[in-house]
Amino acid sequence: MDNKKIIIKMKPEVREKVIEICDSFGNNPGELINVLHQTQDFLGYLPAEVQELIAERLHMPTAKVYGVVSFYAFFTMTPKGKYPVSVCLGTACYVRGAEKILESFEKELGIKPGETDENGVFSLASLRCVGACGLAPVALVDGKVFGRLAPAMVKDIVKEYREME
């Protein structure tokens, strides 16, 4: 049986930054969610090894860190695409046909919500209310809001970003 310890390797700059974030919160386990927010801001996602490191720094079980990461919708363990697409499925958008917008994006990008395409260009997600209900239905592409969408417009939006590649 293998009695050796598990050593996880990590890029020095990532390790340094994560440690810096943990230190800035006094390595206090009560600050876990803030630490995760800042780490995700920095990396774009929260891979397993980073959660191990955070657990180590905050002196808490990795399982508990993962328990928190997997609980909250905002945290993700998969890297987002270069252009993350989020379709609002809030009620206002829903009653104005948001489901069809999401379907169109799925069709156009060939991925399901929560997935990133092979080249890492697009990722698709649904979210609940960006607060632009006046513009319903709404989608966000790389932080930009597209409002009053119709399924037919999706193709052009995707094309626009594809061409930027």
Place this chain on the structure above:
Amino acid sequence: MEKIKSLADLKKKREELQSKIELREEGDNVENLVQIKVAMATCGIASGAKQTMEAIIDECKKQNVKAVVSQTGCMGYCYAEPTVEVKKPGEDPIVFGHVDTKKGQELVTKYIIGGEILEGVIPVNYEKIDNK
């Protein structure tokens, strides 16, 4: 920045600041206020309408007259610039001609406060812009 240390401090500060947004407070209440429009087209500006407007605003403040002072385009009385239209709540507007800074101040003290009709009234023969 200076700290606010008491209710009195805050009151003082508020009074200083209130004028900054007075204009907006009044906007909500526009029909109950005196409305003063200064014609500010090229001809008006050339004959000193800008100074007139400043003078009227200052005087209103000094006399504590709640008035909405705004500028408008050419009223068509280029011979009498600067021209100023004054509308008191519930009354018909009156247009005055040749309003320099001094007359502007009088407009406030004598007409608006005192109700005295000054010289230089121009008969109204145009349609009000808003009523188009």
Place this chain on the structure above:
Amino acid sequence: MANYKYHILLCGGTGCTASESPKIKENFIQLLAEKNLTDDVQVVATGCFGFCEKGPIVKILPDNTFYTQVKPEDCREIIDEHIIKGRKVQRLLYENPEDQKHISDSKHMGFYKKQMRIALRNCGFIDPENIDEYIARDGYKALATVLEQNDPKATIDIIKKSGLRGRGGAGFPTGLKWELCAKNAADQKYIICNADEGDPGAFMDRSILEGDPHSIIEAMAIGGFCIGATIGLVYIRAEYPLAIHRLQVAINQAREYGLLGKNIFGTDFDFDIILRYGAGAFVCGEETALIHSMEGLRGEPTFKPPFPAVEGYLKKPSNVNNVETYANIPVIINKGWEWFSSIGTEKSKGTKVFALAGQINNVGLIEVPMGITLREVIYEIGGGIKGGKKFKAVQTGGPSGGCLTEKFLDTPIDYDNLVAAGSMMGSGGMIVMDETSCMVSVAKFYLDFTVEESCGKCSPCRIGNKRLCEILDKITKGQGTMEDLDRLRNLAHVIKDTALCGLGQTSPNPVLSTIDNFWDEYVAHVVDKKCPAGQCKALKQYIIDPEKCKGCTACARNCPVGAIKGTVKMPHEINQELCIKCGTCMEKCKFNAISIK
């Protein structure tokens, strides 16, 4: 200080920001500089005006002109015509849908006429990033008064007498909540602001934080003083970057003025505010879940008692109120409880902010006195149903609420009436639905949401809602039976009866209220296998009209499952067994020959 003659207020809320209001502001500033008017005209980005349907909104003062749907390229005309020549730009004014006349003044617009803005008093009026403008509007006066009087009990009494109830949903009396927390002695207490607005389709808290952040800071300081807390925590959604920014700016400004920190107003009251970020969990709107989340844990609710007033954040007595509740506090102190309690109904005082959305003409954020009827809100403020369609239902209370029908249109809106009608106030989402909305699908939409947002701690919510959703799904697919309807109703009642927290206990409301109010529609799905609203995909039939079909074969070539057969230049036919109802054929048909039955 520049003596501005004109103020241009433009909406800097999220909705208008999304439709380029920052660009509009930039254009205005640039144009004013060009015309040398920088000292005469002030451009202010304010909080939300509420009329999101017509955003971006630009308001010109002193003449109180209200421009709607302004585009960046419109700025030049506004400066040239309105500011310089004093002529209003007619085409940008709001057009009254009744007589197509332009209305220049928001006061005369149906959308604003019936509104009463207390919580939103400064939204769309002041620059939220400028504390001076807040102070100029009596800001921090309430805090100063309360601290000067130095009688927390008396202040709590004012709040109690005002009749203010929690605006987050359940409507617990705020003064009483404060009193309960004040009673518990502890070395440290916390006052917490719930700004984790998770209700899909509700954005009132965000609008207040974006438009008037200082009102929340002031109210939390007042609350802190009353209950004996020196630390305030705002639990705010990470998805609200603008609100976070504005709140942070406001906190910094308040600190600079000494309105947060040590010895506020020269008294021995110390108070400061810390931000905590939510991370996308609806259940964290429940106060015990919220507290756990602030402690860095999974946002799971715990059984009450102990209530947060006894054992809250870090096990210390804590008071949790939501943003809108706090926004009312300074006004109540300034204007008196008598004034506040004169507004509203017997048991629900003051106003309520609603996010009006759905199939309605005027989507937006509104604030109305309690006791107003749904009819007034939908038809007078909301401008009626979009496209002249027929009203079907209005959903209030978000995923915890229910759907109300025509028969409730004249019911005065307050906490108790909404509950009696099978819905609830909730945080204030109000979604209007027309005849094209399938009520079974609407119930399923909300259940999908609850299933996704359930924390998973208690079995009725974790498994029960999943099963509710599955039964609804079965019905929308035309596979439901009458037994399923019984099962649905029983399960919904049991979940209400047994779930651990408020989320679970109210999650079946969308199901129960639609069953009660739209029983026939359920039966139509189950017995006739029809969706009367024509929404349920599986119950749709795509039909080719042989009269119109030219036999161009476009539909057959594009059908992904080969369900369309026919010869060239002859009418085609769809095999309903094979059809997956994707709608491609309808999209491709150039002759409008395909319709849904």
Place this chain on the structure above:
Amino acid sequence: MDMIKLTIDNREVEVPKGTTILKAAQGMGIDIPTLCHFELNNLGVHNKPGGCRICVVEVAGRRNLAPACVTECMPDMVVRTNSMRVINARRTVLELILSDHPADCLQCAKNGNCELQDLAVRFGIRKNPFIGPEHEQSSYQLEVSPSIIRDMNKCVMCRRCETMCNDMQTVGALSAIERGFPAVVSTAFNQHLDHSPCTFCGQCVAVCPVGALTEVDHTGAVLRAIVDPKKTTVVQVAPAVRVAIGEEFGMEPGTIATGKLTAALKALGFDYVFDTDWSADLTIMEEGTELIGRLTKFLEGDKNVPLPILTSCCPAWVNFFEHQFPELRHLPSTAKSPQGMFGAIAKSYFAEKINCKREDMISVSVMPCLAKKYEVGRDELKVNGNPDVDYSISTRELARLIKMANIDFKSLPDAEFDSPLGESTGAAVIFGTTGGVIEAAVRTAYEIFTKKPLPKIDFEELRGLEGVRSATIDVDGLKLNIGIAHGLGNARKLLEDIKAGKSNFHAIEIMACPGGCIDGAGQPLHHGNADIIKARWEAIYRADREMPIRKSHENPSIQAIYKEYLGEPCGHKSHELLHTHYFDRQTTVEVDLNK
């Protein structure tokens, strides 16, 4: 104490303030069903998430039903535990739980011993309205580790295992993960337990109400070994097994069933039936000598001598410090556990004695423990890949074997252990509970160190069930400070003190399971009945008192093996066979230098 009067099911009752409805009802003989609720009050275990909602009752004036397990009684409360509304709700909730639970009861390891199954029986669930073609069930992968099998599809989110793993043990291998329907209690990233800090203490298994967490079963392999004519089978039985196995056959908790146990093992066909108590005595010789050695050096002024010495008989505890306190791994005694020592001697000394080749001997241990299953797989306990102990089975597994072999346990005539690895003392039997190892060590160390007879054999000050205990023993003038902890969370407290330099103990005994081996994860399930643990605890000390010899160094068979085989305690041969070493197994994140 403030008393409260209330009415439950039309009967008035008076209870102290703070009593839950569940407790109040229990006192009246009203058995409100529960599922997630779990308490072992005397051991400080509390799991009250109020999550399953099986125990809901109707309280007059309340809008919804109240969970009896967490709702406190209030004056004049009127409670109904069996109204139609309650029964319907309870049944529906149960149906819901069952609708997300595999219906493979017949193949389930917990069949017949499952709290959910009991509820289904009690409510006469026949057809489940929520099971149909469209209904979804959780779909997690079954995972098998050296000790524990995890089938998260059976998880009912009672959170008992999470409470044990975190609050009681502070191991932190488990946490609730995900949310909503897929939520279960699992490891970080749902990884294999091998990649987690799991110590295999198995307390999660001990409390799991269903078949989500069960032990790895070796009964088949053991049976095959017994019937294999080429194999010589040697079995050892741990001390705590004898005071618990009777429960599996309907005997009173606390029955000492050593004789029947021995007879049953013989009836099963094991070639040699020996006793781990024998090697417990051996352990004392080694560990006691080590303690004296370190103490002597310390007293001679050597400040670098590793103190306090920590016991090392508990494999879950060994795993714990290897994962969580590797920097302290020089402190524990290097002595192998009694299971390990027995295995080493069985396959050397004894194998030589009976002229049996190592490969032909199958060594089996019966343990109250699941971590022992892990321990037998450790490389340090193997010779050329052949393990000193081939199979470690739990008390429960042995009971199954006995039942399978048609042995009527209760009516078996008592039998004796075989010789020479069967003789033992009272000092060995108390290994089975917290405080026992250190008491046994003190009995021996005292006499060896002082060369004087003990004035009193029973060290009452070392006994008890409080989580952390300490005592100062006067060893003829030398004040020996002793610490005891059971439950790894309690152990952590003592270790943190050591790390902080605040510990003044000379020796500390640590047992991973609350109560020690009597409440080991391999024992008959107590289903939350703390009285059972108490009865086993009392039985252990009774068994000690009934032994003719009560000090390990007086065990003649132990004396003999030193004379004829091992030489000196802690001598060369002992070190080779009876001592081991520890590893740093803490997961760490390091810089990747090869970019």
